[in-house]
Protein backbone atom coordinates (compact mmCIF):
# COMPACT_ATOMS: atom_id res chain seq x y z
CA UNK A 251 0.00 0.00 0.00
CA UNK A 252 2.80 2.43 1.02
CA UNK A 253 4.57 1.71 -2.28
CA UNK A 254 1.35 2.42 -4.19
CA UNK A 255 1.00 5.78 -2.42
CA UNK A 256 4.63 6.65 -3.20
CA UNK A 257 4.12 5.77 -6.90
CA UNK A 258 0.90 7.79 -6.95
CA UNK A 259 2.52 10.87 -5.37
CA UNK A 260 5.61 10.59 -7.61
CA UNK A 261 3.43 10.35 -10.74
CA UNK A 262 1.35 13.31 -9.60
CA UNK A 263 4.45 15.42 -8.93
CA UNK A 264 5.94 14.53 -12.32
CA UNK A 265 2.66 15.50 -14.02
CA UNK A 266 2.63 18.84 -12.20
CA UNK A 267 6.34 19.66 -12.49
CA UNK A 268 6.94 18.67 -16.12
CA UNK A 269 4.66 21.38 -17.64
CA UNK A 270 6.27 23.99 -15.36
CA UNK A 271 9.68 23.00 -16.69
CA UNK A 272 8.26 23.09 -20.21
CA UNK A 273 6.98 26.60 -19.58
CA UNK A 274 10.46 27.90 -18.80
CA UNK A 275 12.15 26.01 -21.64
CA UNK A 276 9.41 27.26 -23.97
CA UNK A 277 10.46 25.11 -26.93
CA UNK A 278 7.24 25.95 -28.81
CA UNK A 279 7.50 29.68 -28.21
CA UNK A 280 4.07 29.85 -26.61
CA UNK A 281 5.06 32.27 -23.83
CA UNK A 282 4.42 35.13 -26.26
CA UNK A 283 0.66 34.48 -25.73
CA UNK A 284 -0.99 35.71 -22.54
CA UNK A 285 -2.58 33.16 -20.21
CA UNK A 286 -5.14 33.52 -17.42
CA UNK A 287 -4.01 32.53 -13.91
CA UNK A 288 -1.93 29.36 -13.89
CA UNK A 289 -3.21 28.14 -17.29
CA UNK A 290 0.23 28.33 -18.92
CA UNK A 291 1.74 26.08 -16.24
CA UNK A 292 -0.84 23.38 -15.85
CA UNK A 293 -3.87 21.76 -17.46
CA UNK A 294 -5.56 21.94 -14.07
CA UNK A 295 -6.74 25.52 -14.72
CA UNK A 296 -8.88 24.33 -17.66
CA UNK A 297 -9.82 20.98 -16.10
CA UNK A 298 -11.29 22.72 -13.07
CA UNK A 299 -13.75 24.54 -15.35
CA UNK A 300 -14.47 21.39 -17.35
CA UNK A 301 -15.27 19.66 -14.10
CA UNK A 302 -17.78 22.37 -13.13
CA UNK A 303 -19.21 22.33 -16.69
CA UNK A 304 -18.40 26.02 -17.08
CA UNK A 305 -15.37 26.20 -19.32
CA UNK A 306 -17.09 28.58 -21.74
CA UNK A 307 -17.31 31.25 -18.99
CA UNK A 308 -13.64 30.99 -18.08
CA UNK A 309 -12.60 31.10 -21.76
CA UNK A 310 -14.90 34.05 -22.39
CA UNK A 311 -13.48 35.99 -19.42
CA UNK A 312 -9.92 35.13 -20.42
CA UNK A 313 -10.43 36.51 -23.94
CA UNK A 314 -12.22 39.60 -22.62
CA UNK A 315 -9.29 40.33 -20.33
CA UNK A 316 -6.36 39.22 -22.48
CA UNK A 317 -7.37 39.61 -26.13
CA UNK A 318 -8.12 37.41 -29.14
CA UNK A 319 -5.27 34.91 -28.65
CA UNK A 320 -5.02 33.25 -25.26
CA UNK A 321 -3.06 30.27 -23.99
CA UNK A 322 -5.72 28.36 -22.06
CA UNK A 323 -3.60 25.28 -21.36
CA UNK A 324 0.18 24.77 -21.44
CA UNK A 325 -0.16 23.31 -24.94
CA UNK A 326 -3.45 24.89 -26.08
CA UNK A 327 -3.96 28.27 -27.72
CA UNK A 328 -7.49 29.65 -28.12
CA UNK A 329 -8.33 32.18 -30.87
CA UNK A 330 -11.37 34.42 -31.17
CA UNK A 331 -10.19 36.32 -34.26
CA UNK A 332 -12.82 35.32 -36.90
CA UNK A 333 -10.08 34.63 -39.48
CA UNK A 334 -9.01 31.67 -37.35
CA UNK A 335 -12.20 29.82 -38.35
CA UNK A 336 -10.97 28.95 -41.84
CA UNK A 337 -7.32 28.73 -40.81
CA UNK A 338 -8.09 26.05 -38.22
CA UNK A 339 -11.16 24.20 -39.48
CA UNK A 340 -11.50 25.07 -43.18
CA UNK A 341 -11.13 22.69 -46.13
CA UNK A 342 -7.49 22.60 -47.10
CA UNK A 343 -6.22 23.18 -43.55
CA UNK A 344 -3.58 20.62 -42.58
CA UNK A 345 -4.68 20.88 -38.94
CA UNK A 346 -6.23 17.63 -37.65
CA UNK A 347 -8.24 16.65 -34.60
CA UNK A 348 -6.18 16.83 -31.40
CA UNK A 349 -5.21 14.15 -28.91
CA UNK A 350 -8.42 14.99 -27.02
CA UNK A 351 -10.19 12.65 -29.41
CA UNK A 352 -7.65 9.84 -28.84
CA UNK A 353 -8.05 10.28 -25.10
CA UNK A 354 -11.81 9.71 -25.31
CA UNK A 355 -11.74 6.93 -27.93
CA UNK A 356 -12.35 3.33 -26.90
CA UNK A 357 -10.76 0.23 -28.46
CA UNK A 358 -11.90 1.47 -31.90
CA UNK A 359 -12.09 5.06 -33.05
CA UNK A 360 -15.44 6.25 -34.42
CA UNK A 361 -16.14 8.76 -37.21
CA UNK A 362 -16.03 11.71 -34.81
CA UNK A 363 -12.95 10.81 -32.79
CA UNK A 364 -10.70 9.36 -35.48
CA UNK A 365 -7.55 11.46 -35.67
CA UNK A 366 -6.02 9.64 -38.60
CA UNK A 367 -6.94 11.27 -41.91
CA UNK A 368 -7.12 8.04 -43.92
CA UNK A 369 -9.18 6.25 -41.29
CA UNK A 370 -11.56 9.17 -41.05
CA UNK A 371 -12.01 9.39 -44.85
CA UNK A 372 -12.81 5.68 -45.03
CA UNK A 373 -15.41 5.96 -42.28
CA UNK A 374 -16.93 9.15 -43.64
CA UNK A 375 -17.30 7.60 -47.11
CA UNK A 376 -19.28 4.72 -45.62
CA UNK A 377 -21.79 7.01 -43.90
CA UNK A 378 -21.97 10.15 -46.04
CA UNK A 379 -24.53 8.86 -48.55
CA UNK A 380 -26.90 7.79 -45.75
CA UNK A 381 -26.79 11.31 -44.28
CA UNK A 382 -27.29 13.17 -47.57
CA UNK A 383 -30.31 15.44 -47.77
CA UNK A 384 -31.99 13.18 -50.35
CA UNK A 385 -31.53 10.01 -48.29
CA UNK A 386 -32.65 11.65 -45.05
CA UNK A 387 -35.86 12.76 -46.76
CA UNK A 388 -36.64 9.11 -47.53
CA UNK A 389 -36.66 8.53 -43.75
CA UNK A 390 -39.18 11.28 -42.99
CA UNK A 391 -41.91 8.73 -42.21
CA UNK A 392 -39.77 7.26 -39.43
CA UNK A 393 -39.42 10.73 -37.88
CA UNK A 394 -43.17 11.25 -38.27
CA UNK A 395 -43.90 8.14 -36.21
CA UNK A 396 -41.69 9.43 -33.38
CA UNK A 397 -43.27 12.89 -33.66
CA UNK A 398 -46.75 11.39 -33.27
CA UNK A 399 -45.55 9.62 -30.10
CA UNK A 400 -44.10 12.90 -28.84
CA UNK A 401 -47.41 14.73 -29.36
CA UNK A 402 -49.34 11.93 -27.62
CA UNK A 403 -46.96 12.14 -24.65
CA UNK A 404 -47.21 15.94 -24.39
CA UNK A 405 -51.00 15.99 -24.97
CA UNK A 406 -51.34 13.67 -21.99
CA UNK A 407 -49.47 16.20 -19.87
CA UNK A 408 -50.93 19.50 -21.02
CA UNK A 409 -51.61 21.91 -18.19
CA UNK A 410 -48.84 20.38 -16.08
CA UNK A 411 -45.42 21.91 -15.51
CA UNK A 412 -43.03 19.75 -17.43
CA UNK A 413 -39.31 19.72 -17.99
CA UNK A 414 -39.47 20.03 -21.74
CA UNK A 415 -35.75 19.40 -22.08
CA UNK A 416 -36.24 15.87 -20.79
CA UNK A 417 -39.02 15.21 -23.32
CA UNK A 418 -36.89 16.50 -26.16
CA UNK A 419 -34.14 14.15 -24.97
CA UNK A 420 -36.63 11.27 -25.15
CA UNK A 421 -37.71 12.40 -28.63
CA UNK A 422 -34.19 12.52 -30.05
CA UNK A 423 -33.16 9.20 -28.47
CA UNK A 424 -36.27 7.53 -29.92
CA UNK A 425 -35.63 9.17 -33.30
CA UNK A 426 -31.97 8.15 -33.62
CA UNK A 427 -32.63 4.60 -32.40
CA UNK A 428 -35.45 4.22 -34.95
CA UNK A 429 -33.33 5.63 -37.78
CA UNK A 430 -30.06 3.92 -36.89
CA UNK A 431 -31.26 0.58 -35.55
CA UNK A 432 -34.86 0.21 -36.83
CA UNK A 433 -35.84 -0.19 -33.20
CA UNK A 434 -37.11 2.70 -31.11
CA UNK A 435 -36.30 2.82 -27.40
CA UNK A 436 -39.97 3.80 -27.06
CA UNK A 437 -39.05 6.24 -24.30
CA UNK A 438 -41.94 8.49 -25.33
CA UNK A 439 -44.45 5.66 -25.07
CA UNK A 440 -43.09 4.58 -21.68
CA UNK A 441 -42.71 8.16 -20.43
CA UNK A 442 -39.25 7.38 -19.10
CA UNK A 443 -35.65 7.06 -20.28
CA UNK A 444 -35.23 3.59 -18.79
CA UNK A 445 -33.40 1.16 -21.07
CA UNK A 446 -31.00 -1.76 -20.81
CA UNK A 447 -27.24 -2.07 -20.75
CA UNK A 448 -25.47 -5.29 -21.62
CA UNK A 449 -22.45 -6.71 -19.78
CA UNK A 450 -19.75 -8.66 -21.62
CA UNK A 451 -21.24 -11.94 -20.29
CA UNK A 452 -24.51 -11.14 -22.07
CA UNK A 453 -26.52 -10.31 -18.93
CA UNK A 454 -28.46 -7.04 -18.92
CA UNK A 455 -29.32 -4.36 -16.35
CA UNK A 456 -31.47 -1.20 -16.31
CA UNK A 457 -30.06 2.26 -17.06
CA UNK A 458 -31.61 5.74 -17.01
CA UNK A 459 -29.92 7.02 -20.09
CA UNK A 460 -30.28 10.83 -19.95
CA UNK A 461 -28.38 11.41 -16.69
CA UNK A 462 -26.01 8.54 -17.46
CA UNK A 463 -25.14 10.15 -20.78
CA UNK A 464 -24.63 13.61 -19.31
CA UNK A 465 -22.40 12.33 -16.50
CA UNK A 466 -20.41 10.23 -18.97
CA UNK A 467 -19.78 13.24 -21.22
CA UNK A 468 -18.85 15.54 -18.29
CA UNK A 469 -16.22 13.05 -17.21
CA UNK A 470 -14.94 12.20 -20.70
CA UNK A 471 -14.64 15.86 -21.62
CA UNK A 472 -12.65 16.70 -18.49
CA UNK A 473 -10.41 13.66 -18.79
CA UNK A 474 -10.01 14.10 -22.56
CA UNK A 475 -8.82 17.69 -22.39
CA UNK A 476 -5.77 16.75 -20.31
CA UNK A 477 -2.52 15.84 -22.03
CA UNK A 478 -2.38 12.05 -22.59
CA UNK A 479 -0.26 11.17 -19.53
CA UNK A 480 -2.48 13.23 -17.20
CA UNK A 481 -5.60 11.94 -18.93
CA UNK A 482 -4.60 8.36 -18.31
CA UNK A 483 -3.68 9.25 -14.69
CA UNK A 484 -7.15 10.75 -14.17
CA UNK A 485 -8.79 7.71 -15.75
CA UNK A 486 -6.88 5.32 -13.47
CA UNK A 487 -7.48 7.42 -10.35
CA UNK A 488 -11.21 7.73 -11.01
CA UNK A 489 -11.41 3.98 -11.67
CA UNK A 490 -9.57 3.22 -8.42
CA UNK A 491 -11.98 5.49 -6.55
CA UNK A 492 -14.89 3.69 -8.28
CA UNK A 493 -16.27 7.06 -9.26
CA UNK A 494 -19.90 7.21 -10.38
CA UNK A 495 -18.64 9.10 -13.46
CA UNK A 496 -16.58 6.12 -14.58
CA UNK A 497 -19.67 3.97 -14.01
CA UNK A 498 -21.71 6.38 -16.16
CA UNK A 499 -19.21 6.03 -19.01
CA UNK A 500 -19.33 2.24 -18.68
CA UNK A 501 -23.13 2.28 -18.57
CA UNK A 502 -23.36 4.35 -21.72
CA UNK A 503 -21.03 1.82 -23.41
CA UNK A 504 -23.18 -1.03 -22.08
CA UNK A 505 -26.31 0.57 -23.56
CA UNK A 506 -24.55 0.91 -26.93
CA UNK A 507 -23.54 -2.75 -26.71
CA UNK A 508 -27.13 -3.75 -25.97
CA UNK A 509 -28.46 -1.78 -28.96
CA UNK A 510 -25.73 -3.09 -31.29
CA UNK A 511 -26.30 -6.72 -30.35
CA UNK A 512 -30.09 -6.31 -30.54
CA UNK A 513 -29.86 -4.76 -34.02
CA UNK A 514 -27.28 -7.29 -35.26
CA UNK A 515 -29.55 -10.15 -34.24
CA UNK A 516 -32.81 -8.61 -35.48
CA UNK A 517 -31.58 -7.29 -38.86
CA UNK A 518 -32.74 -4.03 -40.43
CA UNK A 519 -36.48 -4.72 -40.73
CA UNK A 520 -38.34 -3.54 -43.84
CA UNK A 521 -35.98 -0.71 -44.80
CA UNK A 522 -32.30 0.02 -44.60
CA UNK A 523 -31.25 1.92 -41.48
CA UNK A 524 -27.97 3.72 -40.72
CA UNK A 525 -26.54 0.52 -39.23
CA UNK A 526 -27.04 -1.25 -42.59
CA UNK A 527 -24.20 0.88 -43.98
CA UNK A 528 -21.83 -0.45 -41.31
CA UNK A 529 -22.78 -4.02 -42.21
CA UNK A 530 -22.18 -3.59 -45.95
CA UNK A 531 -18.98 -5.22 -47.16
CA UNK A 532 -16.69 -2.72 -48.90
CA UNK A 533 -15.87 -3.49 -52.57
CA UNK A 534 -13.54 -6.47 -52.86
CA UNK A 535 -14.14 -7.62 -49.27
CA UNK A 536 -16.52 -10.26 -47.98
CA UNK A 537 -17.51 -8.61 -44.69
CA UNK A 538 -18.44 -5.22 -43.25
CA UNK A 539 -16.74 -3.61 -40.27
CA UNK A 540 -15.55 -5.76 -37.37
CA UNK A 541 -18.01 -5.87 -34.47
CA UNK A 542 -15.93 -3.52 -32.25
CA UNK A 543 -15.89 -0.84 -34.93
CA UNK A 544 -19.64 -1.18 -35.54
CA UNK A 545 -20.10 -0.77 -31.79
CA UNK A 546 -18.01 2.42 -31.80
CA UNK A 547 -20.04 3.83 -34.71
CA UNK A 548 -23.30 2.87 -33.01
CA UNK A 549 -22.06 4.78 -29.96
CA UNK A 550 -21.34 7.99 -31.85
CA UNK A 551 -24.74 7.89 -33.55
CA UNK A 552 -26.48 7.51 -30.18
CA UNK A 553 -24.28 10.24 -28.72
CA UNK A 554 -23.94 12.94 -31.40
CA UNK A 555 -27.31 12.09 -32.94
CA UNK A 556 -29.41 12.78 -29.85
CA UNK A 557 -28.09 15.26 -27.28
CA UNK A 558 -27.20 18.11 -29.65
CA UNK A 559 -30.60 18.11 -31.34
CA UNK A 560 -32.39 17.92 -27.98
CA UNK A 561 -30.41 20.97 -26.84
CA UNK A 562 -31.27 22.82 -30.07
CA UNK A 563 -34.97 22.07 -29.56
CA UNK A 564 -34.96 23.14 -25.90
CA UNK A 565 -33.07 26.34 -26.62
CA UNK A 566 -35.37 27.29 -29.49
CA UNK A 567 -38.57 26.72 -27.55
CA UNK A 568 -37.20 28.60 -24.56
CA UNK A 569 -36.16 31.55 -26.71
CA UNK A 570 -39.57 31.61 -28.38
CA UNK A 571 -41.35 31.43 -25.02
CA UNK A 572 -39.18 34.32 -23.80
CA UNK A 573 -40.14 36.36 -26.88
CA UNK A 574 -43.93 36.08 -27.25
CA UNK A 575 -44.07 38.48 -30.24
CA UNK A 576 -41.67 36.22 -32.15
CA UNK A 577 -43.66 33.16 -31.09
CA UNK A 578 -46.91 34.74 -32.39
CA UNK A 579 -45.29 35.80 -35.65
CA UNK A 580 -44.00 32.29 -36.21
CA UNK A 581 -47.38 30.78 -35.40
CA UNK A 582 -49.02 33.13 -37.90
CA UNK A 583 -46.63 31.88 -40.56
CA UNK A 584 -47.35 28.26 -39.67
CA UNK A 585 -51.10 28.97 -39.84
CA UNK A 586 -50.68 29.55 -43.58
CA UNK A 587 -49.94 25.87 -44.16
CA UNK A 588 -50.78 23.88 -41.03
CA UNK A 589 -54.24 23.13 -39.69
CA UNK A 590 -54.77 23.01 -35.89
CA UNK A 591 -54.39 19.23 -35.90
CA UNK A 592 -51.43 18.90 -38.26
CA UNK A 593 -48.78 17.05 -36.29
CA UNK A 594 -46.50 15.71 -39.00
CA UNK A 595 -46.01 18.66 -41.34
CA UNK A 596 -44.20 17.85 -44.57
CA UNK A 597 -40.55 18.98 -44.37
CA UNK A 598 -40.45 20.30 -47.95
CA UNK A 599 -43.47 22.47 -47.18
CA UNK A 600 -41.83 23.83 -44.00
CA UNK A 601 -38.62 24.60 -45.90
CA UNK A 602 -40.54 27.23 -47.80
CA UNK A 603 -41.31 29.16 -44.58
CA UNK A 604 -38.68 31.89 -44.14
CA UNK A 605 -39.54 32.92 -40.59
CA UNK A 606 -39.36 29.38 -39.22
CA UNK A 607 -35.92 29.01 -40.75
CA UNK A 608 -34.57 32.28 -39.34
CA UNK A 609 -35.89 31.46 -35.85
CA UNK A 610 -33.93 28.21 -35.96
CA UNK A 611 -30.82 29.85 -37.41
CA UNK A 612 -30.89 32.54 -34.74
CA UNK A 613 -31.32 30.00 -31.96
CA UNK A 614 -28.34 28.03 -33.29
CA UNK A 615 -26.33 31.28 -33.43
CA UNK A 616 -27.10 32.50 -29.94
CA UNK A 617 -27.12 29.15 -28.17
CA UNK A 618 -25.10 26.70 -30.27
CA UNK A 619 -25.56 23.11 -28.97
CA UNK A 620 -21.82 22.62 -29.49
CA UNK A 621 -20.22 25.87 -28.32
CA UNK A 622 -16.77 24.75 -27.28
CA UNK A 623 -13.54 25.49 -29.14
CA UNK A 624 -13.23 22.18 -30.99
CA UNK A 625 -9.66 21.06 -30.22
CA UNK A 626 -7.33 20.64 -33.20
CA UNK A 627 -3.61 19.95 -33.45
CA UNK A 628 -1.12 21.70 -35.70
CA UNK A 629 0.79 19.38 -38.07
CA UNK A 630 4.51 18.59 -37.60
CA UNK A 631 5.57 21.47 -39.84
CA UNK A 632 3.38 23.95 -37.92
CA UNK A 633 0.61 26.25 -39.20
CA UNK A 634 -0.06 29.93 -39.55
CA UNK A 635 -3.26 31.02 -37.84
CA UNK A 636 -4.42 34.58 -38.47
CA UNK A 637 -0.87 35.66 -39.14
CA UNK A 638 0.78 33.86 -36.20
CA UNK A 639 3.03 30.89 -36.81
CA UNK A 640 2.18 28.07 -34.41
CA UNK A 641 4.72 25.22 -34.32
CA UNK A 642 3.76 21.57 -34.74
CA UNK A 643 1.95 19.56 -32.07
CA UNK A 644 0.10 22.49 -30.45
CA UNK A 645 -3.63 22.28 -29.70
CA UNK A 646 -5.56 25.19 -31.19
CA UNK A 647 -9.25 26.07 -31.12
CA UNK A 648 -11.83 28.77 -31.77
CA UNK A 649 -14.80 28.79 -29.36
CA UNK A 650 -17.95 28.65 -31.52
CA UNK A 651 -19.92 30.58 -28.88
CA UNK A 652 -17.48 33.51 -28.94
CA UNK A 653 -17.46 33.61 -32.73
CA UNK A 654 -21.24 33.56 -33.01
CA UNK A 655 -21.63 36.26 -30.35
CA UNK A 656 -18.83 38.46 -31.63
CA UNK A 657 -20.12 42.07 -31.42
CA UNK A 658 -17.84 43.22 -34.23
CA UNK A 659 -19.59 40.74 -36.56
CA UNK A 660 -23.15 40.97 -35.30
CA UNK A 661 -24.86 44.11 -33.94
CA UNK A 662 -26.52 43.49 -30.59
CA UNK A 663 -24.88 40.08 -30.63
CA UNK A 664 -26.24 38.88 -27.26
CA UNK A 665 -29.88 39.44 -28.28
CA UNK A 666 -32.27 36.90 -29.82
CA UNK A 667 -33.23 38.64 -33.03
CA UNK A 668 -34.37 36.36 -35.89
CA UNK A 669 -35.05 39.47 -37.99
CA UNK A 670 -31.28 40.01 -38.35
CA UNK A 671 -31.32 37.09 -40.83
CA UNK A 672 -33.69 39.11 -43.04
CA UNK A 673 -31.31 42.09 -43.08
CA UNK A 674 -29.23 42.08 -46.30
CA UNK A 675 -26.43 43.98 -44.55
CA UNK A 676 -25.99 41.36 -41.82
CA UNK A 677 -26.34 38.31 -44.07
CA UNK A 678 -22.73 37.96 -45.31
CA UNK A 679 -21.30 37.74 -41.77
CA UNK A 680 -24.14 35.51 -40.61
CA UNK A 681 -23.55 33.12 -43.50
CA UNK A 682 -19.81 33.07 -43.02
CA UNK A 683 -19.44 33.00 -39.25
CA UNK A 684 -22.51 31.28 -37.87
CA UNK A 685 -21.28 27.71 -38.07
CA UNK A 686 -22.95 25.61 -35.36
CA UNK A 687 -22.18 22.44 -37.33
CA UNK A 688 -18.53 23.51 -37.82
CA UNK A 689 -16.90 23.68 -41.26
CA UNK A 690 -14.49 21.70 -43.43
CA UNK A 691 -13.85 17.99 -43.63
CA UNK A 692 -14.82 17.40 -39.97
CA UNK A 693 -18.10 19.32 -40.07
CA UNK A 694 -21.20 17.57 -38.75
CA UNK A 695 -22.30 14.65 -40.89
CA UNK A 696 -25.77 14.71 -39.26
CA UNK A 697 -26.63 18.30 -40.17
CA UNK A 698 -29.45 17.38 -42.59
CA UNK A 699 -30.99 15.05 -40.06
CA UNK A 700 -30.69 17.65 -37.29
CA UNK A 701 -32.37 20.32 -39.43
CA UNK A 702 -35.29 18.09 -40.40
CA UNK A 703 -35.88 17.15 -36.75
CA UNK A 704 -35.57 20.76 -35.51
CA UNK A 705 -37.82 22.11 -38.24
CA UNK A 706 -40.61 19.57 -37.87
CA UNK A 707 -40.67 19.48 -34.07
CA UNK A 708 -40.55 23.26 -33.59
CA UNK A 709 -43.30 23.73 -36.22
CA UNK A 710 -45.52 21.14 -34.57
CA UNK A 711 -45.01 22.42 -31.02
CA UNK A 712 -45.51 26.10 -31.90
CA UNK A 713 -48.56 25.28 -34.02
CA UNK A 714 -50.19 23.02 -31.44
CA UNK A 715 -49.42 24.37 -27.98
CA UNK A 716 -49.63 27.59 -26.06
CA UNK A 717 -46.36 27.80 -24.22
CA UNK A 718 -45.78 29.56 -20.96
CA UNK A 719 -42.62 29.75 -18.92
CA UNK A 720 -43.17 28.77 -15.31
CA UNK A 721 -40.58 31.33 -14.25
CA UNK A 722 -40.91 34.21 -16.70
CA UNK A 723 -37.89 36.03 -15.30
CA UNK A 724 -35.65 32.99 -15.07
CA UNK A 725 -32.69 32.40 -17.35
CA UNK A 726 -31.86 29.13 -19.05
CA UNK A 727 -28.52 28.02 -17.69
CA UNK A 728 -25.76 26.84 -20.04
CA UNK A 729 -24.04 23.66 -18.90
CA UNK A 730 -20.98 22.91 -20.97
CA UNK A 731 -20.04 19.26 -20.96
CA UNK A 732 -18.59 18.73 -24.44
CA UNK A 733 -21.90 19.81 -25.89
CA UNK A 734 -23.50 22.92 -24.46
CA UNK A 735 -26.61 21.64 -22.72
CA UNK A 736 -29.42 23.85 -21.53
CA UNK A 737 -29.93 23.63 -17.76
CA UNK A 738 -32.45 21.40 -16.07
CA UNK A 739 -35.04 24.02 -15.25
CA UNK A 740 -36.68 24.64 -18.61
CA UNK A 741 -40.10 24.12 -17.13
CA UNK A 742 -42.91 25.08 -19.43
CA UNK A 743 -46.61 24.92 -19.10
CA UNK A 744 -47.97 23.64 -22.40
CA UNK A 745 -51.63 23.78 -23.30
CA UNK A 746 -53.62 23.16 -26.47
CA UNK A 747 -55.36 26.45 -27.41
CA UNK A 748 -59.14 26.29 -26.93
Ligand code: HEM
Nearest residue numbers: 362551554555558559562619620624687688694695696700
Ligand atom coordinates in the same frame (compact mmCIF):
# COMPACT_ATOMS: atom_id res chain seq x y z
C1 HEM B 1 -28.39 20.57 -33.77
C2 HEM B 1 -27.80 19.39 -33.87
C3 HEM B 1 -26.32 19.18 -34.10
C4 HEM B 1 -25.28 20.05 -33.96
C5 HEM B 1 -25.31 21.50 -33.52
C6 HEM B 1 -24.08 19.33 -34.31
C7 HEM B 1 -22.80 19.87 -34.32
C8 HEM B 1 -21.66 19.18 -34.64
C9 HEM B 1 -20.33 19.73 -34.60
C10 HEM B 1 -19.97 21.15 -34.20
C11 HEM B 1 -19.47 18.76 -35.00
C12 HEM B 1 -17.94 18.83 -35.05
C13 HEM B 1 -17.43 18.16 -33.80
C14 HEM B 1 -15.93 18.11 -33.65
O1 HEM B 1 -15.21 18.66 -34.44
O2 HEM B 1 -15.50 17.49 -32.66
C15 HEM B 1 -20.25 17.58 -35.29
C16 HEM B 1 -19.73 16.39 -35.73
C17 HEM B 1 -20.48 15.25 -35.93
N1 HEM B 1 -21.84 15.12 -35.80
FE1 HEM B 1 -23.13 16.59 -35.33
N2 HEM B 1 -24.41 18.04 -34.65
C18 HEM B 1 -25.78 17.91 -34.56
C19 HEM B 1 -26.52 16.79 -34.85
C20 HEM B 1 -26.02 15.59 -35.27
C21 HEM B 1 -26.82 14.44 -35.63
C22 HEM B 1 -28.35 14.37 -35.63
C23 HEM B 1 -25.97 13.43 -35.95
C24 HEM B 1 -26.40 12.06 -36.39
C25 HEM B 1 -25.82 10.95 -36.11
C26 HEM B 1 -24.61 13.96 -35.81
C27 HEM B 1 -23.43 13.25 -36.05
C28 HEM B 1 -22.17 13.80 -36.05
C29 HEM B 1 -20.96 13.05 -36.37
C30 HEM B 1 -20.87 11.56 -36.69
C31 HEM B 1 -19.90 13.96 -36.30
C32 HEM B 1 -18.43 13.69 -36.60
C33 HEM B 1 -18.18 14.09 -38.05
C34 HEM B 1 -16.74 13.87 -38.50
O3 HEM B 1 -15.81 14.06 -37.72
O4 HEM B 1 -16.58 13.54 -39.69
N3 HEM B 1 -24.69 15.27 -35.41
N4 HEM B 1 -21.58 17.86 -35.06
